Amino acid sequence: MSRQAKTVTLSEEERRRLAWIEERGSDWRERRRARTVLLLDQGRSIDAVVAQQRIHRETVACHRDAWLARSFQGLRDLPRSGAPRKLSETHKQVLCAWAKEEACTAPQLKIRLSDEQGVQGSVWRVQRALKEKKYVWKRTRHSLRKKRDEAKFREAQVAIAELVEKSKRGEIKLAYVDESGFAHAQPNRNAWTEKGEVHLITAERGKRLNVLAAWISTGALFSAMFWETTTAAAFAGFLGLLLKSVGGPLTVILDNASIHKAKAIQPVLALLKQQGLTLIFLPPYSPELNRIELLWHKMKHEWMTFKARTSEMLEADVGKILDGFGSDCRMTFC
Template structure:
């Protein structure tokens, strides 16, 4: 039989609006180009949650031995993160559930530190939309901070998604899940040492004139 054992993967491409996707992708490439040429700062934002249910899929184990990982219910650490195109990382943690008010507070705090025109790339989650967001966007734009929304069903365009995956599947170790305090400490080590010890090598943008909007 012509079959192979393969992992199933989530596929959202059929749900995309093709025209809207291409327009947004082209605009995002323009923002990446402007960031690479030093004309703006560009950050990718998103939320992630961490608990004592491990995501560690692989590890070095002696032959004939097993390495069970205890899965526990308990507290959860929720994080809103901002990752720039040059690997600057900002994280904001919350013990309880995240809501729009908390994310707005995070963006407010971030807006006070910008020194040049800055864009935050976000998805269309309910945490990022609504009446308060529309009001705050006007305030932020007066400070030089702008929000760019990705096309729907396009998580692959958000660079910070790759960062969360690296944290959960590669950088956290089995022993980091022994307690919520151990997990919190491990996350803090990763977050604070990211630029020096845990860098991500994103593919360089190849500037194609067909993918750059006219911004002059």
């Protein structure tokens, strides 16, 4: 029987699966072969398929014969002869380990692969191996995780979760406290930019606007802004005003900044303790346990427009967000 006499007849289920492969398949060859089979099922001749897909006549016939012989398995490439793979599975695992260990570029990994493993390959091959292992090239971030005591971190997590549950039941009032500085020029962020251009804003300089804030389990935000340096005395005064504002016993979660534990303010803290203030200090290098850190991030990277500001504009914009917290700007306390 000649190749032209062979016909392709599909069931509804086969048509559905082939249509899915054509639209969403990860391998472009399989997508093209699925399209060929679907066209032949519609009764089109090999010549018509060749004209539509712009591929060789023999290629269409081979795709058809592979389908008739092996069904969906026929869409896939058979093992081919040729040179062995440059990177074995072991080499790929080594690349992944190096990538986790240090922020290396693909050219650096290529050189290291040659020096330490004796494998000669291209930068493209290194990139492809990492992508195959679900690695992507993106910006790094600073982290304190490697410095902290994980056991103490987990203990603090559990303790804070219990305090949050008590606050939800109305047994205690809880607050996250921290301070942050705001500059005239905001932190860099991603922005849609015309190809070949750079998104620029004026690099303003000036004193930082400092903010002390307490995010309370009632949903309120108690804050103070000032242009001076945040000192231990200012912090102790802030705690006194916070306790007076809450009007009763208050548990405060905060980090181990030097101004929070300064010897000079210990008498003030002792007095506030007698009035109902309890301080819970987080383990070192555990900023993510203080939920108010999310407030600073949202203010600087989401709620404040990416632009340069004068001192007056900066104070007005920061003040507007702090005053509108809970109505215009919202976060979930947990």
